[in-house]
Amino acid sequence: PHVQMAGRKGALLLCLWAHSEQVLEHLATVLAHGVVNPECSVRDLPLLTDQQRQHILCDWNATGDTRHLVDIPLHTLFERQAQQNPNAIAVVTEDGQLSYGELDVLAGQLVSSIRSLGIGSGSLVGINMDRSADLVVALLAVLKAGAAFVPLEPAWPASRIAEVCTNARLAAVLTHGDPATRLPSLEIPVLNLDEKPWDATNHNDPAPAVQMAELAYVVFTSGSTGTPKGVMVTHAGICNRLLWQADVLGFGADDAALHKSSLGFDMGINEIFLPLVCGAAVVLPKVGAESDPAYLLELIARTGVTFIDLVPSLLDPMLDRPEFTEATRSLASVWTGGEALSPELLERFLTRCEIPMYHGYGPTEATVACTYEVYRAGSSRHGVTIGTPIANNQAFILDRFLRPVPPGVSGELYIGGVQLARGYVEDPARTAERFVADPVSGAPGARIYRTGDRARFLPNGTIEFLGRVDNQLKIRGRRIAPEEIENALTAHPAIRRAAVMAQGDRLVAYCACEDPALTWLQLRDWLRARLPEHLIPPAGTILDALPQLPSGKIDRAAVQRIPVEVSAAIVPYLELRYAMERVLVDLWLAVLKVPRIGVDDNFFDIGGHSLLLARVQARLSEQLGLSVSLLDLYAHPTVAELATYLNGARDQGAKSEVSGSGGLVAARSRAERGRDARVQRLSQQRQRR
Helix, strand or coil: CHHHHHHHHHHHHHHHHHCHHHHHHHHHHHHHHHHHCCCCCHHHCCCCCHHHHHHHHCHHHCCCCHHHCCCCCHHHHHHHHHHHCCCCEEEEECCEEEEHHHHHHHHHHHHHHHHCCCCCCCCEEEEECCCCHHHHHHHHHHHHCCCEEEECCCCCCHHHHHHHHHHHCCCEEEECCCHHHHCCCCCCCEEEHHHCCCCCCCCCCCCCCCCCCCEEEEEEECCCCCCCEEEEEEHHHHHHHHHHHHHHHCCCCCCEEECCCCCCCHHHHHHHHHHHCCCCEEECCCCCCCCCHHHHHHHHHHHCCCEEEECHHHHHHHHHCCCHHHHCCCCCEEEECCCCCCHHHHHHHHHHCCCCEEEEECCHHHCCCCEEEEECCCCCCCCCCCEEECCCEEEEEECCCCCECCCCCCEEEEEEECCCCCEECCCHHHHHHHEEECCCCCCCCCEEEEEEEEEEECCCCCEEEEEECCCCEEECCEEECHHHHHHHHHCCCCEEEEEEEEECCEEEEEEEECCCCCCHHHHHHHHHCCCCHHHCCCEEEEECCCCECCCCCECHHHHHCCCCCCCCCCCCCCCCCCHHHHHHHHHHHHHHCCCCCCCCCEHHHHCCCHHHHHHHHHHHHHHHCCCCCHHHHHHCCEHHHHHHHHHHHHHHCCCCCCCCCCHHHHHHHHHHHHHHHHHHHHHHHHHHC
16 A cells, blocks of 8 residues: 555656646746735636637637638538539439439429428428438428428337427428337328328429528437437538538548438438538448448448448447458548547557548537547557547637636536537527536627536647546447436336446446336336437346435445346356357357356347447357358347357358348347247246246
8 A cells, every 4th residue: 555655646746747837837827917916816816828828719719711601501502512413423222323413303392292281491390211312302301491300210219209209399200111100199290201292293492591590400319307408400500510521521522421320310410411512422321231340341342432430339340350441442531439539449440541530529519520630540649639629610628617727737628619509409498508608709699518528638739538527428429318317217116216327338227126026127128118229228237225425316436336237138047058159158258248148148138239249240250251240140139049040051151141121120129029038938937837
C-alpha cells in the first residue's frame, strides 16, 4: 500500500510539473482579475487568458461557410439531380435498379395518395417499411407533400410503435406487407404501398413551399425519463450536413454509397440522402444481410460502392475477413462513428487500407455528426479524437456554470449551429432542459445543446472525448438510456427495483424481485413485447434486494460488483457429445466470454448478438473452411443444432447463401420457437419426475 500511495503521489506531482506553466498562467489570470474586482466571488473569476478566449470562442469555432447554407429543402436537392440527369442510376437493389427520373416520377405519383389523407405542411408521417426501393420512394413522397417522416422500425414491438404514433401525433403511416401483422391497431390512416397507391395520371403537382426551418424528419431515441424522445431535425440541418460531407469527401455523381443502417439510427437517413442530393447511387443490401461482413464485402466489390459508413463494432469483424483489402478496392473513403473508435482498430484499418478514415461525432440532436477528424495512412498523429466542428456548427466545453474552460481542462460538451435540432416533439419540458440559451456567443435567441458528454480541448483545438456525465450508454452505435429499460422492468408486477448497466458492449440487468419462481428468460420475453431488441439486456440476475445508498437510491457501484449469471437460459447444462460440438463450444467461449456453454444453450440467451455472430461466422470460415451465412447461424442458435447442420453441410460440401427479404426475421422466429419448444419439453420432463 505504501508503494502504491507513493506511486500515486509521484504521478500527481509529475502531472502538476508537466502542466505547471499552464497552472501558473491560470493562477495569474485569477489573481489579476481578483485585484481589479475584489468584491467578485472566486467562482466568477475567469481562468481564460485573452489569447485562450480568442482561440476557443473565435479561432476554433470559425466554421462559417455559406456554400452549405442553401435555401433549398432536402427533396428539392434530389429533384434538381433528377432534372439534370434523369437516366442516372439512383437506387440499386438485388432485384433491379431505378433511375433518378423513375424515382422522381414514382415519388410524385405517391404524393397524390398521401395528400388525399389530409397530409400537408407540418404533418408527421410514420414510415414502417423494410429496406427496399419503395422505402426510398416513400421518404421522398412524404417530403414532396410538405410533411416530415418519422421512422417506425419494423423490428419494434407493437407497443413501441403505438407509443411513438401517439407521442408524435402522427397523421398517417406508410407501410407494406400485411398491416395487421406489422402494426398495432391505430386510429390514424394507414397507406399500404403493396396495394400500389400510385396515381399514374398525376405526378407533377406543384409542391408546397417548404421553409428551411421546417421539419424534414423526427427520429426517436432512448429517453432517460423512461420514455423515448423524438428529435426534430430541420431541412436546414440535414442539408448543411449532407452538402458539407459531399464537399469534404469529394463525393459526386460517379460515386455509390451503401445503405445498411436502419432509419431509426440517423446514420441510415444520411446513407440514403447523401447520394441522392449528389446524383450518385444508393445501394441497398438484402433485408437481414446488413450486418453480415462476408455479404457486405461481396456486395461492395460487385456494385462498386465508393463510400460506406460503419460503426466500429461492425468495422472490426469486417477487417477480420481475409478478403477485406481486395473487396474494398472500390472504396474512396470510410466514415465511422456512433461509438468509441479505439486506436488499435484505427491502426488495423490504416494498415490494411490506403484510403482515409473519417471519424465523426454527434448526437441525433446535432443531425448525424457535428465534429469530425480525418486519419490517413502514414500519419504521425497518435490517439483518437473527435476532431473539430464541421461547417456552420460550434462546439463549446463549459463548466457547471456554463463558462468556457481552458484547453486541457475537462467540462461538458455543448453544440450549437445550424444543425441543432428544433427540440423534442411534443415535449417542451425535456426540450428546455437540454436545449439551453447560448451564454457564449451572445447571439440573440441562440441555443446550444447539452450533450452530456465530457470532453476537453487539446492545444491544437481538437476535442478529446472523455466519457459521460450521466448514465447514458452507447452500445453498437445505439444510444441507450438505462432508465428506459429500468422503467420497463419495474412495470412488471413482481419487480420492485431494477438497475441496468454495461459490461463491455453488453447490457446487464439487476432486478429486485418478489417472485422466487420468476426467471430472467421470462423477464426478457416481457421486455421483448415492449422494447426494441437493442434495449433488451442479454444478461441479467434476479435478487431479493439491490444495494442502496443512505439516501435510498440504488448503489450502482455496489451493484456492479455483484456476479451476473450470464446464461439466461433455463435449460440444464448438458455435456458435449461430438467433436463438432467441442469445436463450436470453444469458438463460442472465445467470442462470448462466458464461463461455460452447454449443447442446448441458445447463443442469443447467453449474451450473443448479430455482430458477435459475425465473429462466429468468420472463425467458422477460418477454422473449418465453411462459408455459413448469418441467416443459417440465426436458424441454428444452439451448439447441438449448429453442429448437426455443419456436419451435414461439410459432408455435402454445401455453402449457404443469404436468402431474400424477410429471411432474417423468419430465422429469428424459428430460433425463438425452437428455444420455447425445448424449454417446454424440459419443463414437462421435470413435472413428470
